[in-house]
Each structure stands twice: as structure tokens, then as C-alpha cells.
Amino acid sequence: MTKIRTTPSSSSIPRTRNCEEKILVTVRIRPLTPRELANYELFAWDCTDHNTVASTNLNHDRHNSTYTFDRVFDPYCPNRSVYEQGARDVALSAIKGINATIFAYGQTSSGKTYTMKGIAENCIDDIYAHINNASGSRFVLKFSAIEIYNETVVDLLNRDSGALRLLDDPEKGTVVEKLTEEVIKNSQHLRCLIATCEDQRQVGETSLNDRSSRSHQIIRLTIESSLHDESGRVKSLLASLSLVDLAGSERAAQTNAAGARLKEGSHINRSLLTLTNVIRKLSGGKKTGHIPYRDSKLTRILQSSLGGNARTAIICTMSPALSHVDQSRNTLSFATSAKEVTNVAQVNMVVADKQLVKHLQKEVSRLKAELMSPEPSSSECLRSMLSKKEQKIQQMEREMDELKRERDLAQSQLEVMRKLQDDDWPSHQPAKRLSFGSENVSTVSGSERKTHRRGRQSIEPRMLVHEIRKIGMEQRRLGEEANRTLELLSSHTLGNNESIVRLVSDIKSMNASLKDDISVKEEGSCSLKEEIDRLKCEEIASLEEKLEHVQKSLDKLVSGEEGGVDSRTPLKNKRNNNSGTMPNFIRSPCLPNLHGIENREPETHNAAAVDTFNQKQVTPNKTADEDVSLKKITPKSASASRQPQSSVSVKKIQMMFKTAAEDNIQSIKAYVTDLKERVAKLQYQKQLLVCQVLELEEGNDENTEDLGEQSPMPRHLVFEDHRKQIIMLWHLCHVSIIHRTQFYTLFRGDPADDIYIQVELRRLTWLEQQLSDLGNASPALLGDEPAGYVTASIKALKQEREYLAKRVSTKLSAEEREMLYRRWEVPVEGGKQRRRLLLVNRLWTDPLNLSHVKESAEIVAKLVGFCESGSKEMFALNFVNPSDKKSWMGGWNLISNLLHL
Numbered sequence: 001m002t003k004i005r006t007t008p009s010s011s012s013i014p015r016t017r018n019c020e021e022k023i024l025v026t027v028r029i030r031p032l033t034p035r036e037l038a039n040y041e042l043f044a045w046d047c048t049d050h051n052t053v054a055s056t057n058l059n060h061d062r063h064n065s066t067y068t069f070d071r072v073f074d075p076y077c078p079n080r081s082v083y084e085q086g087a088r089d090v091a092l093s094a095i096k097g098i099n100a101t102i103f104a105y106g107q108t109s110s111g112k113t114y115t116m117k118g119i120a121e122n123c124i125d126d127i128y129a130h131i132n133n134a135s136g137s138r139f140v141l142k143f144s145a146i147e148i149y150n151e152t153v154v155d156l157l158n159r160d161s162g163a164l165r166l167l168d169d170p171e172k173g174t175v176v177e178k179l180t181e182e183v184i185k186n187s188q189h190l191r192c193l194i195a196t197c198e199d200q201r202q203v204g205e206t207s208l209n210d211r212s213s214r215s216h217q218i219i220r221l222t223i224e225s226s227l228h229d230e231s232g233r234v235k236s237l238l239a240s241l242s243l244v245d246l247a248g249s250e251r252a253a254q255t256n257a258a259g260a261r262l263k264e265g266s267h268i269n270r271s272l273l274t275l276t277n278v279i280r281k282l283s284g285g286k287k288t289g290h291i292p293y294r295d296s297k298l299t300r301i302l303q304s305s306l307g308g309n310a311r312t313a314i315i316c317t318m319s320p321a322l323s324h325v326d327q328s329r330n331t332l333s334f335a336t337s338a339k340e341v342t343n344v345a346q347v348n349m350v351v352a353d354k355q356l357v358k359h360l361q362k363e364v365s366r367l368k369a370e371l372m373s374p375e376p377s378s379s380e381c382l383r384s385m386l387s388k389k390e391q392k393i394q395q396m397e398r399e400m401d402e403l404k405r406e407r408d409l410a411q412s413q414l415e416v417m418r419k420l421q422d423d424d425w426p427s428h429q430p431a432k433r434l435s436f437g438s439e440n441v442s443t444v445s446g447s448e449r450k451t452h453r454r455g456r457q458s459i460e461p462r463m464l465v466h467e468i469r470k471i472g473m474e475q476r477r478l479g480e481e482a483n484r485t486l487e488l489l490s491s492h493t494l495g496n497n498e499s500i501v502r503l504v505s506d507i508k509s510m511n512a513s514l515k516d517d518i519s520v521k522e523e524g525s526c527s528l529k530e531e532i533d534r535l536k537c538e539e540i541a542s543l544e545e546k547l548e549h550v551q552k553s554l555d556k557l558v559s560g561e562e563g564g565v566d567s568r569t570p571l572k573n574k575r576n577n578n579s580g581t582m583p584n585f586i587r588s589p590c591l592p593n594l595h596g597i598e599n600r601e602p603e604t605h606n607a608a609a610v611d612t613f614n615q616k617q618v619t620p621n622k623t624a625d626e627d628v629s630l631k632k633i634t635p636k637s638a639s640a641s642r643q644p645q646s647s648v649s650v651k652k653i654q655m656m657f658k659t660a661a662e663d664n665i666q667s668i669k670a671y672v673t674d675l676k677e678r679v680a681k682l683q684y685q686k687q688l689l690v691c692q693v694l695e696l697e698e699g700n701d702e703n704t705e706d707l708g709e710q711s712p713m714p715r716h717l718v719f720e721d722h723r724k725q726i727i728m729l730w731h732l733c734h735v736s737i738i739h740r741t742q743f744y745t746l747f748r749g750d751p752a753d754d755i756y757i758q759v760e761l762r763r764l765t766w767l768e769q770q771l772s773d774l775g776n777a778s779p780a781l782l783g784d785e786p787a788g789y790v791t792a793s794i795k796a797l798k799q800e801r802e803y804l805a806k807r808v809s810t811k812l813s814a815e816e817r818e819m820l821y822r823r824w825e826v827p828v829e830g831g832k833q834r835r836r837l838l839l840v841n842r843l844w845t846d847p848l849n850l851s852h853v854k855e856s857a858e859i860v861a862k863l864v865g866f867c868e869s870g871s872k873e874m875f876a877l878n879f880v881n882p883s884d885k886k887s888w889m890g891g892w893n894l895i896s897n898l899l900h901l
């Protein structure tokens, strides 16, 4: 078996580009045969030159009478010349690896066999001459021969094989199955084989030819040449030379054929007709259309020679006799068509399987060797690259871990933002966390606070100056009062009830003197900045410290450490015992003083203490004068009381003294508490003022900035926006839920509410910022203050919830309670008290849920008995004209009053 690879070949005959070339077509006119001469046949054709044949026009033929071909051989041209000029070049192509086909076409008795014998003879001579001259090359010639007789393929070397089948080989094209192929030993051997085939061929006698070939004969000479190329490799070429002697077309009338001859003639004519059709189609330049190769075995076998991979030479033979002029004209017509047929001949390179396998094995071995033993430098390079890759992978893994962490963090922040957006919360930035706190998670950002300051009302600086002055006066007055109280405490020896009574009396008179008009005098024009600076200079912290000192002195006095009241007095069992504790009142929810706490439990039993000293003395059943009349139980009066009632035991008298002393001491304590509360109020109001001053200042700055902004948001949207911020800030700052409820209920978006909203938002923002700053500061610098403050605020809030829980049973009906328990999913287990506390603990815990906020406010309002008709002034300064004598202090007391319900 061989593998055939084809490459372009070269040839001496005319070629078109891409190795295409036309079929070489020559015409040979034989001489008149003796029979024709006997019949006085005339020459109908004349060779005008080497390429042209022309009709002598003896019959006044109107047809074209001149034909041009590659070569025209006259009747006197010998076979050698015909071979040399019409076949040699093509025939010898086979030695160069190019398929070659030479066949003779013409009517019966036109000289085809005569011509092909001459071609074969000359080819053998030339081929062997070439072989003999080609030293260093090795040639293998094989011979096979068939005939197609009546459309049957017959092996001329083995006629016994019978009819042979034609097979289609993908590489070789159409092949004859089981065809005998004999290796040619030498030229003589070849001649013998040709002679044998000639003997085997079907020949019959016709009226035109005594030895008429009744079949198409194809002698195939396969030439395999092996030679060494420049690189020393063996190059093998394989080609075939086909010598085809066709049967001659004939007319039955002319040949007088009958019987077998007629049948033969019919097959011959049919196959020749197919050949003619193929040539005509190919001559039209159409190779892509249907070419009827398969219409005859002749054309199937010659397919590669007709427009395929072969060089082809056709020698058309013709009789010169005038009697065959029509047949000759047909031959010329065929020849004319044939010369237009183009073949694409290629050199067939042959690589033997063994050679190919050997070559591939060698290549595989070389590659294996390279793989098994790479160069040391390459190995080191690979290891280095591998190490770098591993390091890179590790680094990328670390980066991926870091990115994952960042992604998770961003995702959590995104979730918070989404929730904010879902609830229509106006935050556009990640929430800032407080570093401490239990209920809250996030707060609003500074930019939001700035953004939503729109719509605030401008505050008249003149009003602020007035309020600052009033605060300053109040602050100074409280300071004086505290000083005088301390003086009294230090000057009196509270060892007996009389001293206490005297102290109370002195305090009363002092208080009465200070109760004079505290209206602010207009002190002429003064700038807001100067007023603020002055207010800041008057440190309220020192006033608080002073009051704390009063409180401690009084506590010591009560406890008898300074020889005061009988130490055995069981004051600690009294319900109003506040010794050692902060005053029991709800301080401002925005106290900037971080020494204090945000909320205090509004216990009912503290109500009396929360009442101011003066208020405590004023009861519905007493006049103002009676108000200040203390229980003056002196020894004298006691003795007098004993005289009419001698039966009264000493024990009872002692009890009366003790009770009077306790009451008076409680009055003093209440007074001090009142002082402290007033200081707290002062602090609150002072802070409010500072906030509003800042608001005013920033407002002036932002007015310029706002010029470039878009039109402000609708007022109601601004209100909703601010209220959401306030709700969140309440949550973050652990503001009293009672305060939240009051504020939420009172301020519903009226235009007049804007100032309250602004003030509340401002002070809460400030407070939240303080908490945040403290939370971010180093604990070493702050000590326990931040944690202590937050803890106290949370604790106070917890106490407030406990207080409200107690009111659940009294302020709500059983049905309302059950409905709320179901609504707020309070479990049945745990008892009534626990359920109440659980309910309250769930109020005001979700600042982002506005329906939750609304319902929480409704429940708390019901628990504390708050209604919407409450005064709004308690939450901020009453900005009235200085001429307006209405005191803004009244609003403050409402907070306490509400808690006294």
C-alpha cells in the first residue's frame, strides 16, 4: 500500500496558470488504404500547415473546412514524428510522477491501432532510454491492460478473470478490481506484454477493416521512481501512462455490420458518444456541473485523464477518403472540442508506509528524549516560575479573603441602607454606629442633618439676647440662693426642732425675697455673641456643685452626723427618703451635662418631692400665708399641749416632736431638690439657646449655599423627614419614651411646629454627636464617664418602662390589655406582671418602623394620660417678644406635671 501525495509538476507542453493545461490534440491523416485506392477514393482533406487541416471541398461542402490543432500530421508522417510531436512529452511525464494518457480517436479503420502501436513502441524506447540514463534512481514499471468490450471490462493479461468491476478509490479514483498488474522487467518484457494484450484483444473483420478492433484497449504502464533529494531523503514518484486504443466509430451501413458486429458497433458508438459528451462538456469550461463520466466504463476509467490529474494527448486519426468525409468531419469536431479541455496535472509524491512509519518513529523518539531529559537550565527556570506562581496564588488568596471580608461588611451596610430606604428613611449614607448603647444601631449622618434643615424658621437675634439675659439672671439668682442656703445651714445648729424651724423660716424669707420680679431689664443694645460669651462664663457647673454641697450637708444634718436630729429617727424608712440619691425628677432629655443621666424614673411617691418648695406649701386648703407656716412645735407649745391633756403620754409628745422635725426636714430637702431641678432646667434652657444661636449662625452661612440648590422640599416632606431623624435620635440617645410620646403626639406638622422640630433635632443631634465622640474617644482619657453616662441613661429608661408597666393594669381595661398582648405578641406565660413589662419593653424599640412608632406613642400616651391638647411650650423656649410678660418657665413644669398623673 502506498500513500500518494501530489504536488505541482512541470511540463514542456503549454500550461495555464496553476498547473493547468489543455489536452494536447493532434490530427493524423493516414494515407489511403489499398482498398480506398482501389476504389479511386479522392483526398478530401489537405494539411495546409503543421497545425491546420482543410477540406479540399470537392463536394462544395458549405461547412467550415479548416481546422486548427496542436499538430496535424499528414499521411506521410511516420509514427516516430507523431510520437515525438504528439505524445512524447506527455508520455514521459509519467517518469516525472505525472499521470499521462495518450489515446487515439477516430472512425474505424482510420489508423488508431496503427498510430498507438507506434506511440507505444516509441514510449517504451524513450522510457527505457530515460531509465537507463537516470543513474541513482530506481524505477519500477508495472503493466496492466484491459479491454472494454460491449461494456465489459476484461483483463487482457488474464482473460479468464472474466468481467472486472470498477471501483471508486478515494485516492486513485476509478480502479479496476482484481486487475492483473505485472512488473515490467525490461523493455522487451514490456513489448511482450503489449503484444500479448494485442493478441488477447477482440478483433473482428468488417467491410472497412480486416482487423477491426471491436473493443477499447487500455494499456497502463505504472512507473514508480525513487530518487534521493538534496537532503538525502528518498523521494518516490508514482504515475501511470495510459495508452488507449479506442474502438472506431462506425456506421452500420458503411461497415455492413450485422449480428455480433452490429452489437459491437452499437456499444462502441454508445461509449464513444459518452466520451464525446464528456469532452464537449469539459470543453465548455464547466467542471462543477455534471460530467457524464459514469455513463460508460470507458469514461469512468479515463475520468482522471479527461479534465483531471493527468496530462493527456489525443491523436485524432482520420481517413483522407472523400467517402468518409462526414466521419472525418465528426472526428475533427471532436478534436476541436477536446482541445478546449483543461486538465490539472500534479506530481504524485509517494511515501511508502514503511518509510512513513520509520520517519514518524524517529520523530517520536526525538520528542520523547526532549521530554525525558530537559535541559538543566529549563528545569531551574520552570521551578522558579512554579515557585513564583505559588507565591502569587497565596497572595491572591489572601487578597480574596480580605475582599470577602470587605464585601461582607459592605453587604451588611447595604442591608442597613436598604432597610432605611424601604422604610422611606431619608438616609443616603451608611449609618454611623455608636460604640456603646444597647437599643440602638445607627444614627443619622451629619449631611442629613444639614440637608434637612431647610424650612426652619429664622430666630430673631433680639429674642435670643433677651432669653440669654433671662437665663443669666436666673443662673445668678440660683447661685445666690444656694449660697445663702449654705450659710443658713452652717449658721444653724440643727440639734433640735426649734433650730430646724428657724432654718425653715429663714429659707422661706430668703425665698420670698428672691421671688420678686425676675423680669429682664433692657440693658441697651448688646450683641448676641457677647451675650453668649457672658453666659458661658457663668459656669453652671459650679452652681451644681454648690447645690450638691447643700444636699450633702443636709443629708449629714438629717443623719445626725453634725449633732442634728436624733440619729435614731428612722428616716430611712420614710417614703420620701432621698438621702444619697439624685433628685427624683425627670431631667431634660437633652441634658448636655454628661455628669447627669438622660432619664429618671417618674415614681409616684416622688411627686411630693418634685413639687417645688413653694408648691409644696401651697395646697388647695391653705392660703399663701399658711403655705409658709411650718409646724412650729416648740417645747413650750408642747408643754402647753401637754397641760390640757396631762393624760397624754410622753411617748406621744415625743412622737409629735419627731414627726414635726421630720416634716420640716423634708420640707428643707424638697427645697433643695427644687433648687437642683431649677438648675437642671436652666441647663436645659441654656443648651437650647446655644443650639438656636448655632442654628442662627449656620443659617446665615447656609443661606449663601442654598442659593445654588434646587427648590426646597415641600414643607410637609421636610417635617416628615425631620421627624424620622428625631425618632432615630431618640432611640440612639436613650431618650425617655414619655418624652418621645409627648413630642410625637404634640407636633404633627403644623407650621408653628417647625421651630420646635428644629430645636429638638438640633439638640438631639448635638447629644448624639457627644455620645458618638465619647464612644470613639480613648477610655483612658474619659475614664468611666461615657460608659457611666450611657449605662445610667439605659438604666433610667429601664426604670421608666417599669413605671409604665405598673400603669398598664390601672390605665388599660382587661380587654384593651388582652388586645395589646395579642397585637404585640406578648406570650401568656410568665404572669401578669411579666406580661405588662414585656408589652412596655416592646414599645419604642423600632425607630425605622413608623407604624410601630405611632402605636407605641398611642399606648404610652394612654398610660400616662397624655392628650394632644397639651402645651407645646414645654419643649422649647417660648419665643415671645420681650414685652410679653408670659413666662416660658411655665411650659417646663408641664413635663413634671404630666408625670404626676
Ligand SMILES: Nc1ncnc2c1ncn2[C@@H]1O[C@H](COP(=O)(O)OP(=O)(O)OP(=O)(O)O)[C@@H](O)[C@H]1O
Pocket (backbone or CB within 6 Å): 029, 030, 031, 033, 075, 106, 107, 108, 109, 110, 111, 112, 113, 114, 115, 209, 211, 212, 213, 214, 246, 247, 248, 249, 317
Ligand atoms: N499512417 C498510416 N500509414 C500507413 N498505413 C496505415 C496508417 N494508418 C493506418 N494504416 C493502415 O490502415 C489500416 C487500418 O488501420 P487501423 O487498423 O489501425 O485502423 P483502426 O482505426 O484501428 O481501425 P479499427 O477501428 O477498426 O480498429 C491498417 O491496415 C493500417 O496498416
